[in-house]
Amino acid sequence: MTDEFRCAPGDWVEIEYVLLEPAERATGLPEDTAAQPLRAWVKGFARSAGMIGDSVEVETMSGRVVGGHLSAISPGYTHTFGTPPPQLASIGRDLRARVTAYRAEAVDGESVPSHVPGVVGPEAGE
Amino acid sequence: MATRYETVMARKGEIMKRALGMDYAEFERSPIAFDYEGMMGAHGYTLEQIRGIQRAAGVGGTPLLELRNITDLVRSYAEPGYGARIFVKDEAANMAGSFKDRRASMSIHVAAEKGFAGVIAATSGNYGAAVASQAARAGLACIICQETFDSRHVGQPEIVEKSRLCEAFGAEVIQMTVGPELFFHMLELLDATGYLSASLYSPFGVSGIESLGAELAEEMIALTGAPPTHVVCTHAGGGNTTGTARGLKRVGARTEIISASVDLSGLHMASDTDFNRKSFTTGHTGFGVPFATWPDRADVPRNAARSLRYMDRYLTVTQGEVFYVTEALSKLEGLERGPSGNTAMAAAMSLARELPSDATVVVQETEYTGAGKHHWSQLAFARAQGVEVRAGDPTENVPGKAIVIPERPEQIHAVEADLGKMHRSYVRNALKHAGEGYVPTPEDLVFMAEDTNTTPATIEEIVAELKAV
Secondary structure, three states: OOOOOEEOOOOEEEEEEEEEOHHHOOOOOOHHHHOOOEEEEEEEEEOOOEEOOOEEEEEOOOOOEEEEEEEEEOOOOOOOOOOOOHHHHOHHHHHHHHHHHHHHHHHHOOOOOOOOOOOOOHHHHO | OOOHHHHHHHOHHHHHHHHOOOOHHHHEOOOOOEOHHHHHHOOOOOHHHHHHHHHHOOOOOOOEEEOHHHHHHHHHHOOOOEOOEEEEEOHHHOOOOOOHHHHHHHHHHHHHHOOOOEEEEEOOOHHHHHHHHHHHHHOOEEEEEEEEEOOOOOEOHHHHHHHHHHHHOOOEEEEEEOOOOHHHHHHHHHHHHOOEEOOOOOHHHHHHHHHHHHHHHHHHHHHHOOOOOEEEEEOOOOHHHHHHHHHHHHOOOOOEEEEEEEOOOOOOOOOOOOHHHOOOOOOEHHHHHHHHHOHHHOOOOOOOOOHHHOOOEEEEEOHHHHHHHHHHHHHHHOOOOOOHHHHHHHHHHHHHHHOEOOOEEEEOOOOOOOOOOOHHHHHHHHHHOOOEEEEEOHHHOEOOOEEEEEOOHHHOOOEEOOHHHHHHHHHHHHHHHHOOOOOOOHHHHHHHHHHHOOOHHHHHHHHHHHHHO
């Protein structure tokens, strides 16, 4: 039976394992990194039933068999677009207005810039 | 007793020799010099053949778009007669969403041709998705090693999105916590599987970008009657600048090459705590400067991406400026892309302002965006990590502490990096890696001059200066 906490053989799951304990890590790492183990996660098809945290093996998409602790069943993705940052909210409105004003000036003004595409000037004729 | 790490690293040479699909030893000339053009040409493909391989792989032929609204925006505040025309090569239109498809298509072609059953790449960026996509088409297995999480298992959302896309294309993704030992695990996997190391920095991969330079030159000639006067490349590991510039040269374009990176100074690239405070996963100085000044730090014996050979200028922009320009590009041009790939766009807006209106500036890539990658997502994540986000003067931006979004486009001002300083840094690194007491030969001086686009006399001066210190 499969639920949030238990997988059956053949279920798509994620496992977690330690690649290097802190003492085994490369030299010259910043202290904050050196103090932590190097951990890894990979997804695959469970080779046995198990509960979250159990030692299980998975067969990955490349066909490798990898062992670790069961960390998720039917692992998904929850990343989002976030919320609109207020600092960006008015950029579109303000810049559209500036472009419109610039073009209006280019058409009506005394000194017509020669480089307004689509209005006047050599580049308009491509 | 040797640790697992030490045991694997001791076998690095032997493992890589089999996994690279070519022997780099034949190009070595001295502890400093090697035959760069010989190495680049060793795969034997002409530019036309590369373009043919890529067409068959569904890669390239992306639209070149003139950004008339952005151009007029810049002209609205430039001095009269200034404000170059700005164009963009919409590389996001490639199958996996970035120019990295060009690199990946060549790596996968070589893997298939040489009979490898699969490929492995170490990458947290768009390249992983590109390799996974191309491997799927070629029926090859694919493993991507990614630095995804900090030690709290908090993932940088852009990289988590990249995990998703790689897995969508059927790759096995190994998500790891922070640390350069990602390379050690890649070696273990290469050894265990016998797959090809689809390095970002192989001559195959970097040659694959030459088509981008050639295409954009041809498209600009068709559109404006001449190749672009300036091309701006978002710069990280150096492949983008190198391949694009080589492609432009191949079709005879005399274009000024500007590399651009987001300034991330002050953040440590291997730090667990800094990892999720960068807000940019690539296109930043944390890769851009070290890879330019020491290209051979890569996962190949000799890096095909050697950006100092090709960059005429190196500009840096702030995080806030890139987020601002990403929003502007979306609202003014209907082009929702980036943000990392818009680093060059921010630099281009600054550059265009100082150029006459008949100059043409091409931003040579975009990248796809979406949940996780999106600039809103990056800013929300930055806030959640305790980074201040505010509007104001972008010169007050402090990587990892405060992202300052400009209030007006006039405030976008790219900063010129000191190439002379980078040349000195390159020579220092070359001498250090050659070994204590090694005296560079005349051939070495010529090589270093070519590798930095300077003269042997300049290199000789730098060597003397460094000795005197």
